[in-house]
Amino acid sequence: MTPANEFPGNIIFVLIFFGFMAFFAWSMFVRARWLFAAKPLNRLDNIFWRLAGLVPWLLGNARVTRRGYWYSGVLHSLIWWGFLILQIRTLNFLLNGIDHSISLEALVPSLYDVLRPVMDTFNILVIVGIAMAAFQRIVWKPKRMSLNIDGWMTLFFIFWLMVTDIMVNSFEFYLHPELFENPELSYVAYGFSQLWGELGMSTGTAEALNTFFWYNHLIDFLAFLAFLPYSKHSHVLVVVPQIFLRRHEPTGVMEPIKNIEEAETFGAGKLTDFNWKQLLDPFNCTECGRCTEVCPAHITGKLLSPKQYIVDIRHMLDDEIPPARFWMKKEGASNGDGEAAVPMTTSDAVGFEQTWDCVTCGACMEACPVFIEHVPTIMDVRRFMVMEQSNMPETAQATLMQLEQRGHPWRGTQLTRTTWIEEMAAEGTEVPLFDGSQEYLYWVGCSGALQERNVKVTKALVRLFLQAGVSFGVLATEEGCSGDPARRLGNEYLYQMQAKQNIELMNAKGVQKVVANCPHCYNTIKHEYPDFEGTYETVHHTELLAQLVRSGKLPAQQANGLQDKTVTYHDPCYTARHNDIIDEPRQVIAAVGSNQVEMPRCKRGTFCCGAGGGHMWVEENRGERINDVRTKEAVDTGADVIAVACPFCMQMFESGVGSVPAAAERGVQVFDIAELLDMSVAYSKPLAPNGNGGAPPAPAEPEPVAASDAPPEGEAPQPGDETTA
Structure with missing residues (x-):
């Protein structure tokens, strides 16, 4: 028997329930219309993979409880698991409101009795979780979090749900003991019912309190439900599809603009230019700030906050009601002079600098507990800025012009794509x-052919391939830019033109397998060329080198001086985080006998060198240089050598060791994985009868860069202004 089972309680119950549910349904409908108006995106592939992911990521709460976030993980787990378990009691409560005979207690009493102690336990655990959350907000106050009234309201709603739930059950046990066979199993509520008896509470008082708490519980539950669509905790409503429809392809892959020759818009200038997943993401953002906490741009003092970027898009969505007016500020709004309002673009909402600060490292996406895809959203806004607004930094514009005119991004180089080939021929x-x-096409890349420091890596890799008997060839003058710089700088049209030219050539030559030492070229060829009928078995050079070492084709010699070196390996974002290439580089370092030490931020948690997203050529004008911060972290390990596996990382660290005093003082050196193995293998070959080694000598270690030779603060590490290539 509940207060809603008799007149006028039943009428009040119906009015309250359906009133709140109607408002909730309208709120969800309005938001759902945005998703249906957005661009399509297929996320219904790999169904079993998606279903399997719901177990650890949704039920297991695994991304919330990651290392470094144990406190938040524990409190969220207590609340989340309690939320799931107590849905049973909520259903029973609502059914009881209609009639006790159709409640779970009446229909399946044995099963419900089994769950009683579990649900009471979670009542207490949820309250503990709320207390932990309150402590976090009052005392700890993590800078990453948005500590606003929204969060406090959510905590209050949940806390009061737990209190009223216990109270309602306790008064039902006290007033109607004949309806329950084993009320003592609900040990918390039953304990309170016994307390009411010990206090000698009258039936009238108990009924009044029961009515008070019953309607409080009902209204609190329904008000919380109605509040959620307008709250940063709206993820409670949409987290299941969010996780189920998470990205399957690697995080570094960009979606193409299809039929670009016929496209009417480029990038995302208004909300309906986004795909539906990009509009679902803002409603899943809890503003926990983990994305911002790991963002290299934010850490080094730039304006970008991945959290705020997504929140700004949500605010833009909230401002665009009704959804028929997606891209106008408000109907009848004016600019202050009585004229119609200027259409609001996404770039207005999120900001110019914020969009260009992104280095596409994917740290934000890796850290997000609910699989928000920040980087694709930022890149689509950048595409809009470049292709529709021509709004970009001067250095980005200069690089795109260089790519259009010369087919590569490097200004000032005196090298051509065959210079290194001619030099090796001169060496024999x-x-x-x-x-x-041949089995493999070795994709040298613009940096590998046209940047002097990276040419040394290219030569070392070729020597290793030849010594191991790898069947390979290069394209020389026929090789063009992979298109990655153009795409990440926002010029999708130029990217597609370069990609299609390369694919046409590679298909004509019968390319089946590709090995690349540039992670950006590797990622583009492996994952993005298939969109244009360019499907190749593509490996990164560290993967192939590790395989050759394991097979004994590259017999590394550990008595070569490298065993006395301490090496710290920097994981490139586009191998470790975006493509999960983690163990292979470390296997090669182990083979040469060097002592390995890890930086605090390593493997999938690596910290960007600062060159991604086209920032190899875009200057940093605010805060610290990202490469200097990363170089300091590497030097602090005590390593003698910083090992890299990316030409961009090589140049950023070469610049960093010159501008970080501790690195210059200690003579810290930077080598590619291929160079370290080449030194080892070259030493391992026996001398020929004429006294000459069977392989070219190991590359001489470069002199440490003097601190005074470092580029001025804020200047990108580029060559001069003109080119003869």
Whole structure:
């Protein structure tokens, strides 16, 4: 028997319940219309993978309880698991409101009795979780979090739900003991019912309190439900589809603009230019700030906050009601002079600098507990800025012009794509040209051919391939830019033109397998070329080198001086985080005998060198330089050598060791994984009868860069202004 079972309680119950539910349904409908108006995106592939992911990520709360976030993980787990378990009691409560005979207590009493102690336990655990959350907000106050009234309201709603739930059950046991066979199993509520008896509470008082707490529980539950669509905790409503529809492809992959020649818009200038997943993401953001806490741009003093970027889009969505007016500020709004309002673009909402601060490292996406995809959203706004507004930094514009005019991004280089081949020929090493008969096409990349420091890496890798008997060839003058710089700088049209030219050439030559030492080229060829009929088995050079070492084709010699070196390996974002290439580089370092030490931020938690997202050529004008921060972290490990596996990382660390005093003082050096193995393998070869080694000598270690030779603060590490290439 509940207060809603008799007149006028039943009428009040119906009015309250359906009134709140109607408002909730309208709120959800309005938001759902945004998703249906957005661009399509197929996320219904790999169904079993998606279903399987619900177990650890949704039920297990695994991304919330990661290392470094144990406190938040524990409190959220207590509340979340309590929320799931107590849905049973909520259903029973609502059914009881209609009639006790159709409640779970009446229909399945044995099963419900089994769950009684579990639910009472979670009542207490949820309250403990709320107390922990309150302590976090009052005392700890993490800077990453948005500590606003929204959060306090949510905590109050949940806390009062727990209190009223216990109270309602206690008064039902006290007033109607004949309806329950084993009330003592609900040990918390039953304990309170016994207390009411000990206090000699009258039936009238108990009924009044029961009515008070019953309607409080009902209204609190329904008000919380109605509040959620307008709250940063709206993820409670949409987290299931959010996790189920999470990205399957690697996080570094960008969606193409399809039929670009016929496209009417480029990028995302208004809300309906986003795909539906990009509009679902803002409603899942809890503003926990984990994304911002790991963002290299934010850490080094730039304006970008991935959290705020997503929140700004949610605010833009909230401002665009009704959804028929997606891209106008408000109907009848004016600019202050009585004229119609200027259409609001996404770039207005999120900001110019914020959009260009992103280095596409994906740390934000890796850290997000609910699989929000920040980088694709930022890149689509950047596309809009470049292709529709021509709004970009001067250095980005200069780089795109260089790509259009010269086919590569490097200003000032005196090298051509065949210079290194001619130099190796002069040293007695013939580099094979790819003709379709070889197993691998070695994609050298613009940096590997046109940047002097990275040319040394290219030569070392070729020597290793030749020594191991790898069947490979290069394209030489026929190789063009992979298109990654153009795409990440927002010029999708230029990217597609470069990609299609490369694919046409590679398909004509019968390319089946590709090895690349640039992670950006690797990622583009492996994951993005298939959109344009360019499907190749693509490996990163560290993967192939590790395989050759394991097979004994590259017999590393540990008595070569490298065993006395301490090496720290920097994981490039586009191998470790975006493509999960983590163990192979470390296996190669282990083979050469060096002592390995890890930086605090390593593997999938790596910290960007600062060159991603086209920032190899875009200057940093605010805060610290990202590469200097990362270099300091590497030097602090005590390592003698910083090992890299990316030409961009190489240049950023070469700049960093010159501008970080501790690195310059200690003579810290930077080598690619291929160079370290080349030194080892070259030493391991026996001398020929004439006294000359069977392989070219190991590359001489460069002199440490003097601190005074470092580029001025804020200047990108680029060559001069003109090019002859």
